[in-house]
Amino acid sequence: MIPIAHFMLISAGLFCIGLYAVLTRRNAIQVLIGIEFMINAAVLNFVAFGKYDKIAGGGQMFALFAIVLAAAGVAVALAIILNVYKYFKSIDPTKTDTLKD
Amino acid sequence: MEGLNFLENRGLIALLAAILPLFSFVFILSSKRGGGANFALSTISLSFLLSMYLFSHIWNAEPEHKQFSWFMIGKVQFYAGILLNNLSILMMVLVSGISVLVHIYSREYMKNDPNIHRYWAYLGLFCFSMLGLVISDSLLLIYLFWELVGFSSYLLIGFWFSKHAASQAAKKAFIMNRIGDLGFLTGILIIYTQFQTLDLARLFGDGGLISTSSIENGLWISGSQQIPAIWLSIAGLAFFLGAMAKSAQFPLHTWLPDAMEGPTSVSSLIHAATMVAAGVFLIARIYPVFDPLVLDIMVWVGAFTAFMAATIALTQNDIKRILAYSTISQLGFMVMALGIGAYSESIFHLATHAFFKCLLFLAAGSVIHQLHHYCEKYKHNFDHQDIRLMGGLRKRMPFAFFGMCLASAALVGLPLTSGFLSKDSILIRTFEWTATREGVFVILPWLMVLTSWLTAFYIFRLVFKVFFGESREIKADKLGQISDSPVQMKYVLLILSFFCTFIVFAFNPASFESSWLWKGFEVSMIREISVYHWLVPLILNLGSFLLIFITYRIYVLDNGPQSMKGTWLYRISNQEWFFNEIYNFMFIRSVERLSLLSYRFDRTVIDGLVISMATLTKTISSIIDWFDRRIIDGLVNASGSLSRYIGRFFKNFQSGRLQHYLTTMLLVVLSFFILSYLI
Structure with a gap:
């Protein structure tokens, strides 16, 4: 039986890697990949904790739900990135800074 | 018929006689031609004829007194008018007669002077003032003409004003006469205070206010009005001071010899009939006002002046100066005579003196x-x-x-x-x-x-x-x-x-x-x-x-x-008894010293005060300026820059970069957790 702490550590590591990618990458696609990492870290946590809800399997349910949502979110995000590229001719998030004051 | 009426109106004739020379003054001065001799001569001659006519009617007859109300001060009515009696009519004839002769004489004497029309104009003014003086019936009017006589003599003495001595002499005469004028004015004010009128006939006539006023227990009483008796003497002295300056009596005589700087014909006019005679005339006109004390002073002033001037005349070498001192001496005689009560003798001498002094001057002039x-x-x-x-x-x-x-x-x-x-x-x-x-x-x-x-x-x-x-x-x-x-x-x-x-x-x-x-x-x-x-x-x-x-x-x-x-x-x-030197030492030098002193006082104390005040203000304001700049502005600026720095600091967060926002968000969440953990 793999202790829950290992799942948590793997999940935290995944989350941190995702977060790092989100914060540091110079490519919107990679940032998106980082986000996927972080979602999957969360999904991993759902599944891990789902072990303790054997009757309803709520954790599994949530994990599925989150995967679907993440897929939808990626579709939307990719569409946004496509539009950003059309507008800025670049998908480097440091260049799209027209929101600055 | 009208002409007859005119001749009947003697006041009007006297007025005309006095005004004619004024007319000549105005006319000649405004015409600005290099002439005017004939016009001046004809007006003064007409004046003389009118005076003679009046003389023939009024001499030893009823005095003529015409007046009209002039103005009111409070409840006191002032009158202006003409009072013709023996004295004034004699003076009128004397003044206009001498003036006619001097005018004729001047035609030759002043012939080639470039400013001749000014000369004729001034002569007109002079005659007008003197004639006005002798016919006026009120002290106020007399004072007015008195000043005019002083002023026109100033103009004539300084006629050759480009000569330094002449302009100095004119100023001297004017200033000396101002001293006398002050006396005259004082006298007028005292008389007005006591009697509330300046009318000669009411004051000095038979049964006039002066003769009905009395002195009791050291009080000078007239009607309900009473003031200390000393004021009678002071009034007399004040009037006498006025006469002293005009008639060149000691100690105000020094202007007369200097006045010789004027043209000789003018000197003759001044010495014979106008100007200096005005002083004696004034004393004679207001004779009742002088009390025994003042009369005694008059005697001694006159006698001393006569003697002093005679001794000075002994050694003078300037022909006109000798005559000037002889005039002062003779005026001393007249004043002394008035002092002892020899009224008619004094006037008599005034009249005879007018002619022979005029002759002396004109002969010297030729x-x-x-x-x-x-x-x-x-x-x-x-x-x-x-x-x-x-x-x-x-x-x-x-x-x-x-x-x-x-x-x-x-x-x-x-x-x-x-x-x-x-x-x-x-x-x-x-x-x-x-x-x-x-x-x-x-x-x-x-x-x-x-x-x-x-x-x-x-x-x-x-x-x-x-x-x-x-x-x-x-x-x-x-x-x-x-x-x-x-x-x-x-x-x-x-x-x-x-x-x-x-x-x-x-x-x-x-x-x-x-x-x-x-x-x-x-x-x-x-x-x-x-x-x-x-x-x-x-x-x-x-x-x-x-x-x-x-x-x-x-x-x-x-x-x-x-x-x-x-x-x-x-x-x-x-050296003329060193009077000029004494006056120079006593008055001029002391005034000069006083003015030097006050100049220094001004420079050091007043200016110093002002300057130190200014310095003080300057210092205070520079302190305030510093305070303003550093403290007040500093506060404002500090708050300004503080908000700028804060703004700048927070502006950095608004970089527009997505990842920065995310980082910030992360930091906030982290710090929230750290804080909640610590607390």
Whole structure:
């Protein structure tokens, strides 16, 4: 039986890697990949904790739900990135800074 | 019919006579041509004719008094008008008559002056002021004309104002007269305070306010009004001060000799009829106001002035200066006579003096005139007013010589002249008056006799030096070039010579009581002592003749006693008793010192105060400036920059970069967790 702490550590590591990618990458696609990492870290946590809800399997349910949502979110995000590229001719998030004051 | 009405209205005639010269003044000054002689002469002649007409009607008849209301102050009504009595009508004739002669004379004398039209205009103003002065019926009006006389004399004395001495003399005359004017004004104010009127007839007439006012218990009472009695004396003294300045009495006499800087014809006018006569006239006009104390002061001032001026005249060398001092001396006689109560004698002397002094000046003027022409013609420069340089002119200028001799005789008071009548009458009165007094008054008549003798010496010294002996400056062969004055001047001299004889004033050459002029005034109160009536003229004339003889020996035959030159007596006399120096030292120098002192005070104290105040203000304001700049502005700036820095700091968060936002968000969440963990 793999202790829950290992799942948590793997999940935290995944989350941190995702977060790092989100914060540091110079490519919107990679940032998106980082986000996927972080979602999957969360999904991993759902599944891990789902072990303790054997009757309803709520954790599994949530994990599925989150995967679907993440897929939808990626579709939307990719569409946004496509539009950003059309507008800025670049998908480097440091260049799209027209929101600055 | 209208003309008849006009002639009936005597006030109007007098007014016209006075205004005519003013008209000439305005007309000539506004026309600005280099002439005006004829116009001036015709107006003054008309004035003279009108005066004569009035004289024939008013002399010894009912006085004429016309007035109209002038203005009101509070409840007091002021009147302006004309008061013609014996005194004023005599003065009118005198002033206009002398003026006519001087005008005729001036036509030749001032002929080539470039500013001649100014001269005629000023003469007009002068005559107007003097005529106005004598006919005015109120003290206020008299004061007005009094000032005008002073002003026009200033203009005339300074006529050649480009000459430094002339402008200085004019200023001196004006300033000295201002001192007197102050006295006059004070007198007017006192009289007004006491009587609430300045009307001459009401104040000084028969049964007037002055004569009905009384002095009781040291109070001067008039009606319900009463003030301390001392004010009567002060009023008298104040009026007398005014008269002193105008009539050049000691100690305000020093302007008159300096006034000789004016044209000689002007000097003659000033000395004979206008200006200096105004002082004596004023005293005579307001005679009742003087109380015994003031009259005594008047006696001594007059006597001292007469004596002093006579001693000064002894050693002067300027022909006009000698005559100026002789005028001061004679005015002293008149003032003294008024002081002892010899009213009619004084006026009598004023009238006779007017003619012979005018003649003296005009004769001297013709000498100066002819010598001046000689100087110009032959380029021979010398001071043509210095009697030491003249001499031997008797044969060259017989008319001037004749006039001068006759006038000198009248001045000395030799028999058959007008001066004999008037001057001896004053001396007789002095002797009679002194008989009623004791103490120091005993020397008074002898002082006057001595003065009279001195007169004989100095005036004949002038005559002998100018007309006798050898010419000292002009060479004998050139003396023939000097001719007698032009015909108009000669006539004037002749006419005036006639007026210097006794016949004009009295039929009896030995008795002044027979003079119509003397009788025209109130007979004086002095008790007559008949022995004096022949003794005094006798002593006087014997002495005078003796002195004239001595003078003749000294100056013509040149074998007189040793010269007095160098002695201290001579120095005092020649330096005019050092009055100018004393005044210079006492008043001018002290005023100068005072002004220097106040200048220094101003510079150091006042300026210092101002400057230190300024410095203080400057310092305070610089401190405030610093405070403002550093503290107030600093606060404002600090808050400004603080918000700027804060703004800048927070601006950095708004970088527009997605990842930065995310980082920030992460940090916030992290710090929230850290904080919640710590707390």
